Amino acid sequence: MGFTHKILWMSDLHQTVSGQVEGVNSRTRLRQVIDQMNRYHPDAACCVVSGDLTDTGTPEEYAALTDRLASLNTPLLPMIGNHDNRENLLAALPYSGSGLESYYQYRFDMDENVSLLCLDTALPGSDAGAFDPVRLDWLAQRLHDTADRRVLVFTHHPPGPLGLGLLDDMPLLDHQPFIDLIANAPQVEHLFCGHVHRPVSGVIGGVPFTALRSIAHQTRPPHQTWDWSNFVAHDERPQYAVILIGPDRIIVQMTDIEDPA
Template sequence: MKIIWMSDPHLQNAGTIGGLDPRARLKAALDHANAHYPDAAFVVMSGDLVGDDIEGDYALMADFMARSDLTVLPMAGNNDNRQGLLHQLPLPEGGMDGFVQYAVELPECVLLCLDTHKEGAHAGAFCEARLAWLEQRLKQAGDKPVHVFMHHPPMALGLPKQDEIMLENGDAFLDVLARYNNVAHLYMGHVHRQTNGSLRGIPFATIGAVSFQAPAPRPEWDWESFQPPKEAPRYAVVDINGADVCMQHIQFCAYGVGLEGAS
């Protein structure tokens, strides 16, 4: 099974982010995926879908999703509004009431798309109710491999500014995952940079953002002086065969796409 994994489009119905147009970037990403990977089962978009205009931005995201031949599965990040997302964007049936959290049951594996949003914070949280839902789904999966998608990493990644706003109760979350040997892979957004490794025996990955990238850790930077680096956006093509994963990171357009003043 092939899926497209995108993260952090930060879609705004007007304006730019550091001189970059998030509408042009998301259009380029979806156009590229639809043209080059029409055999993908769907697109998972792992959070930070929109900007500050809740009604207008989600309405525009709904339009982007409707115009894509590939089905888009939306998830919640810190920049999202849970109620606005649930009101305007379609989710698979059978998810957790009141949260953007659901399972995708497939013949050879299960995808769990989690909600790590914390009201009024850039860091994430995963409450007892969401933990209980996760554990129930891991139990129900039995021997079937489980692929877990979330926005906030539950661990530090050596990215100082992003590590300040990771999942607050990450150890409790990882304790649940570690109790089950069916967790095949962990996929995380939020950091706007590509990383990969393993933790407690579970392989993990983050990807570059559809909208703009975060600077490398050195030279040091802070949020007050933040400027997106001149790096092209990315998404990932993920081939899943049970518990086996092959991931390709795709530069779907040049850095200059969506840049103010670029020809």
């Protein structure tokens, strides 16, 4: 049995102008992951980046980011996170596909069978996320329109707690309507989340989900005692994921960056 689609996925780039963030060089790490993607996965159909593309959302950071992304040979599907600025992101990296006006939320059709829904969960001024009625209605309509297709959903914020301590204080707020919506859409085969900088998988509302590490710095495992006042990035390798779609399965391969700087 062969796989019909390959998608690359990375999250939480936290790009700065200098490259420095939380004691690591996120610029160098992004270059390393792009080099790996270009070398090992030239056949990928697209690369989804599920939010926190920059660290503070300034125009200067987006200019540096777009310069660094120019070397990626795979079509890019960017998304918004809590560290991003919606206006500046829309100006720097307009999304492709059909989307929701004034939000960074869109549908991308890979072919006549598979669609990706890249959602905007940003809540300006907060590290937590939101999915207001406008965004929820758009999602409901897209799920109605894709009833005869296979659908993968990407968000920045996970919908509710994942057992990650302090990170559970800033999920997608009021997430139950979102969970109910995707749980009642049988074509939704998998949910992919960013934000937590941890490799986590499970099932939410009957829908399998996956989160992965950041391209930049990693948060600490939940069994460690820490708070944001004494946070130190955990010494784990950054990672991206390779998503393979076959006739009867979806495979998510976590892939560490080789020898990260």
